[in-house]
Amino acid sequence: MTKYQTDVAIIGAGGAGVAAGIEACDAGAMAIAFEKAPEPGGAAAISGGGCMIVGTPLQKEKGIEDTPDLAFDDWMKWGGPSADEVWARYYIEHSLHDLYHWAESHGVKWVDMKPQEGNSVMRWTRSQNNGLGLMTHLIAAFQKRGGEIVSGTEITEIKRDGNRVTGIKGVNTENGAPVDVDAKTVVVTTGGFNSNLDMVLEARPELGNDRVMEGSGLGSTGSGHKMVRQIGGYLTHMDHIWFYVYATPDYRDPSQRRGLVFRQAPGYIWVNQQGNRFHNEARSGGNSASPALMAQTPRHAWAIVDTPMKANMEIADPYYREGDKVARDKVEELLEKSPFIKKSDTLEGLAKEIQVDEKTFLETVSRYNAAFDAGLEVEPEFSKPLKQSKKFDTPPYYAIQIFPLARKNFGGIKTDLHCRVLDKHFEPIQGLYAAGEACGMAGGHINGRAGLEGTMLGPSVFSGRVAGGWAAQEAGHGEGFVGKANRA
Ligand SMILES: Cc1cc2nc3c(=O)[nH]c(=O)nc-3n(C[C@H](O)[C@H](O)[C@H](O)COP(=O)(O)OP(=O)(O)OC[C@H]3O[C@@H](n4cnc5c(N)ncnc54)[C@H](O)[C@@H]3O)c2cc1C
Numbered sequence: 001m002t003k004y005q006t007d008v009a010i011i012g013a014g015g016a017g018v019a020a021g022i023e024a025c026d027a028g029a030m031a032i033a034f035e036k037a038p039e040p041g042g043a044a045a046i047s048g049g050g051c052m053i054v055g056t057p058l059q060k061e062k063g064i065e066d067t068p069d070l071a072f073d074d075w076m077k078w079g080g081p082s083a084d085e086v087w088a089r090y091y092i093e094h095s096l097h098d099l100y101h102w103a104e105s106h107g108v109k110w111v112d113m114k115p116q117e118g119n120s121v122m123r124w125t126r127s128q129n130n131g132l133g134l135m136t137h138l139i140a141a142f143q144k145r146g147g148e149i150v151s152g153t154e155i156t157e158i159k160r161d162g163n164r165v166t167g168i169k170g171v172n173t174e175n176g177a178p179v180d181v182d183a184k185t186v187v188v189t190t191g192g193f194n195s196n197l198d199m200v201l202e203a204r205p206e207l208g209n210d211r212v213m214e215g216s217g218l219g220s221t222g223s224g225h226k227m228v229r230q231i232g233g234y235l236t237h238m239d240h241i242w243f244y245v246y247a248t249p250d251y252r253d254p255s256q257r258r259g260l261v262f263r264q265a266p267g268y269i270w271v272n273q274q275g276n277r278f279h280n281e282a283r284s285g286g287n288s289a290s291p292a293l294m295a296q297t298p299r300h301a302w303a304i305v306d307t308p309m310k311a312n313m314e315i316a317d318p319y320y321r322e323g324d325k326v327a328r329d330k331v332e333e334l335l336e337k338s339p340f341i342k343k344s345d346t347l348e349g350l351a352k353e354i355q356v357d358e359k360t361f362l363e364t365v366s367r368y369n370a371a372f373d374a375g376l377e378v379e380p381e382f383s384k385p386l387k388q389s390k391k392f393d394t395p396p397y398y399a400i401q402i403f404p405l406a407r408k409n410f411g412g413i414k415t416d417l418h419c420r421v422l423d424k425h426f427e428p429i430q431g432l433y434a435a436g437e438a439c440g441m442a443g444g445h446i447n448g449r450a451g452l453e454g455t456m457l458g459p460s461v462f463s464g465r466v467a468g469g470w471a472a473q474e475a476g477h478g479e480g481f482v483g484k485a486n487r488a
Contacts, residue, residue: 005182006183007030007031008032008471011186011188011190013034014135014189014436015047015138016463017189018033019464020187024147024472025146027478028477028478029471029476029477031468036152036154036223041135042135043131045135048131049127049134049457050457051124051461052071052119052125052453053123053125054096056110056123058125070120070121072089076088078287082240082448084446086443087463094484095462100125102465103138108128109133110126117287118450138461154223155170160231164430165431168181168186183475185431185432187464187468189224189436191220194220204239212405213247213406225412231429234426236411237444240447241408244290244407245289245290245292246262248260248401249401263316265309265310269364270402273301275351278292281382304398305398306393306396315334341398346397347361367381369392372391409440409441410441412438412439413438413440419435419443420470421434435463442466466481466483469481
């Protein structure tokens with residue numbers, strides 16, 4: 001058995017866990033993060049690295065006027081009544097100083113912005129080299145402060161003595177040797193549960209009749225939720241799962257559960273099993289395209305692509321990359337070998353392959369093509385802008401079957417504003433903290449039913465800091481997280 005003793009024990013070294021570690025070390029505490037994967041980083045390291053941040057120098061450079069009030073307004077309208085307005089306000093006001101400038105102080109560079117559905121101004125802000133760039137700097141900052149990351153160690157239990165948490169237990173994932181940790185406080189930052197289809201379907205049983213796919217980081221299996229539930233912590237809004245649509249089953253996955261996200265085929269159209277389009281494909285977000293796909297019977301569609309459209313297609317999975325380049329031969333292999341992708345030299349043939357009504361399908365494509373012949377900027381049926389698109393005219397044609405992909409959890413462990421885990425009486429469990437996607441990104445349900453994007457990674461890292469600060473304070477170090485609000 002390997003034994004550890006620390007002030008703050010952190011379960012999971014992703015975005016929230018590493019931020020918690022930095023904060024705990026800055027408060028003068030000893031912090032150790034236990035990570036079940038061979039490397040730290042979690043979903044944060046494979047993420048797009050986009051954070052919703054308000055009032056940034058990048059916005060000012062572009063002449064964008066943004067305020068916490070405006071962002072809060074957008075947030076509540078988009079997320080709906082179940083968005084946690086206290087946590088949303090807390091995050092938004094702290095995002096400039098306690099995320100943007102704080103990350104910069106650890107070497108992170110914020111490089112550009114992208115418009116996202118639901119935002120009245122651009123505020124999705126990307127770190128250089130995406131999530132990997134952000135996490136590389138944060139991991140280095142944690143280690144520079146004396147923080148330790150013990151990888152290849154899966155935590156399986158939170159230890160408790162009466163009403164107080166006293167440490168954690170786990171196993172070495174390589175040799176099965178037990179690991180026992182005594183800690184003054186414990187921070188749960190195990191991420192979401194969208195790579196555990198059983199938990200997804202437990203939270204959303206109505207989806208059980210059709211295929212939905214696992215789509216988060218490999219470590220996002222909900223183990224923290226289970227451990228917290230076991231010792232009486234309260235889970236909330238577990239049915240708030242954020243789905244995306246541009247994903248096809250990973251035919252190489254032996255469990256047949258994972259999905260592959262494909263991007264950079266902007267000309268494609270989606271047709272349902274009746275052969276009809278049903279949505280403006282340029283609006284591909286979780287609050288527009290996902291409900292549209294979910295409303296189809298059966299609940300899937302076909303992304304139709306012609307040969308030039310697939311030229312830049314990317315698959316968001318390490319197998320399909322060579323360093324920072326797309327492995328084109330692997331993308332071709334997917335297009336040729338996946339049973340979920342059909343190919344034909346004619347549109348008639350493609351209709352037969354995907355077993356849709358041929359006449360309806362051909363009419364759908366020819367109405368779409370007619371918009372190009374007429375020189376329109378926007379096609380009339382669903383108002384898709386055509387600037388980045390082309391007509392379907394170059395065989396072979398492909399149909400990629402798409403199903404809803406569970407990507408992000410907007411519900412989870414309930415905490416207060418100090419990230420203390422609450423029990424069913426909404427009273428804190430002594431010594432236990434949680435942050436990040438395990439808490440639906442922060443507090444339990446900060447986003448509500450829909451996120452403005454960048455509202456996952458940003459709140460995860462921020463709430464990690466909050467948890468680390470207060471966990472250190474309870475362990476006898478520092479004053480707790482204070483930060484700096486952006487209040488004019
Ligand atoms: C492909 C992809 C792209 C994304 N892009 C964006 C984006 O651009 N913007 C945005 O806002 N959000 C994005 N997200 C979501 C965002 O990355 C996550 O919400 C965020 O990383 C959550 O941080 P976290 O620390 O809570 O979890 P994670 O970063 O997933 O870290 C959790 C860690 O805990 C470990 N762990 C789990 N259980 C245990 C255990 N029992 N013992 C030890 N370790 C354990 C996991 O292995 C993992 O390393 C994206 C997600 C994905 C999958």
